[in-house]
Amino acid sequence: MDHHCPWTSNCVSHFTFPHFVRFLFWAVVGIAYLETRLWVRVSKIWGSRNLPSYMGPSMGQIGHLFILFVTNSLTLFALTLLLLRTLWSLGSNTTTIESWEIERHETLLRRARRFGGSLPGPGGVSVPIVKQEFPYDIGIWSNIKAGMGGSANVLSWFWPLAKTPDRSTGLEYEENGFEDPTVSWPPPDPDRIPLPPREQQNDLMYGTTDTSGNIEVEAFRRRQEADLRRRRGLVELERRKPFHARFENSSNESSDVDSDVKNEDSDRGEEGWKNSEGERLRDFGVDEEAEFYDEEDIPLAILIQQRKERQHLSR
Known part of the structure; x- marks a missing residue:
């Protein structure tokens, strides 16, 4: 597989x-x-x-021509680069993924030269890094012929209605024979070698030789109970009391405030809300005590409309 092409909405493969x-x-x-x-x-x-x-095109036609010319030029430049890159891959018989593998192998070789020809792998194992040749580069002509379906007819390479290569050609690929047939491609990478399974030592982890799993089960149950307690705590949260209830409680607890006397000009508490112009809700005709205690969320547009209606009736 080479890559996924968004233009054709399909993967580019053999x-x-x-x-x-x-x-x-x-x-x-x-x-x-x-x-x-x-x-x-x-x-x-x-x-x-x-x-x-008046002897030339209109401004709209000139603008349309300019946009079309710029867009077409940029598209031509991008597709030309992509075509040249694809032809280079076809001549070297390397896909995009295989070119990444070749670059990765060259990077590992440079790193291995600084460490005596090997790199540390998982578990402290030393992995030797030996130079390997790309096995599927069999010559430019053979590469192009294999990439274009195995046909040597040059005209068929450019025929838009040419058939898809036979499925049997994707099972085995010709190699150049530069490397031993037993050597695999891509070369080994110490960073991709899986870690060996670690042996669990209960003596070091728990300070006991108990291998029955009772300690693990008990720890799991404790964590499960803690999770259940947290969930119940979220469910059993008490709702905050309404303001009038909290206000009455605070008034009863206060000894120096007369609860029977109402201060109309008080600016303390939530009832003392004012806007940027110093207006309160009662200035808009709202009964602050009744409607606020009922916790009704009246939009400001409705309040303004109610005030206009009352002003109209008072006239």
């Missing part, structure tokens, strides 16, 4: 790679032809730039 190459080739050819036609049009407009405006 069987779809020839179609992907043809798709890029004909896309570049079509966009390049459009680029030449746009260039002719732009050159003609630029050559007649000194003529009166």
